[in-house]
Amino acid sequence: MAKEGEQLEKYLRNKGLSAYDLAENLSISAQNVYYHLKRDKISLIFKERLARAGYNLFNLPIQPDVKNNAAGDAARNVKSFDIEIENLKREIEYLKQLLAAKDEVIKVKDEVIAAFREGLRK
Numbered sequence: 602m603a604k605e606g607e608q609l610e611k612y613l614r615n616k617g618l619s620a621y622d623l624a625e626n627l628s629i630s631a632q633n634v635y636y637h638l639k640r641d642k643i644s645l646i647f648k649e650r651l652a653r654a655g656y657n658l659f660n661l662p663i664q665p666d667v668k669n670n671a672a673g674d675a676a677r678n679v680k681s682f683d684i685e686i687e688n689l690k691r692e693i694e695y696l697k698q699l700l701a702a703k704d705e706v707i708k709v710k711d712e713v714i715a716a717f718r719e720g721l722r723k
Contacts, residue, residue, distance in 0.1 A: 605643040605659070609651075612658045627654055645685050 603611075613623060620638060624631040627650060637643050643659075652663040 604641045606638045606640040608658065609643065610638050612656070623656070626656075627651070645688060646682075 613620065620634040621631045624634045627634070637647055648659045648661055649663055651657065652659070652661045653666045655665040657663065657665070
């Protein structure tokens with residue numbers, strides 16, 4: 602599976618756009634675009650920003666902005682942040698599980714080392 606940053610880079614190439622063009626269209630720095638081009642996973646917030654600007658390569662259910670609507674944008678932003686918070690909560694739980702598994706592996710490793718040392722002493 603291709604990394605999302607690589608997918609974005611390929612998409613830009615196919616459209617004949619540079620990172621600078623995208624940065625200008627999104628009103629962000631080119632450095633910010635390059636940051637995302639190097640990512641394995643691009644944040645949902647950045648994907649939504651791309652989709653609202655008409656670059657919906659990740660097929661989000663978002664239509665490009667036709668006009669500036671501050672109230673609508675605020676509501677969409679709150680919804681996006683709610684989604685991002687839920688995603689982050691799930692990621693935190695997953696990381697806690699990984700940490701617990703790592704601790705268990707370390708415990709077993711220590712037990713094996715202790716048993717090996719005990720065997721050497723006999």
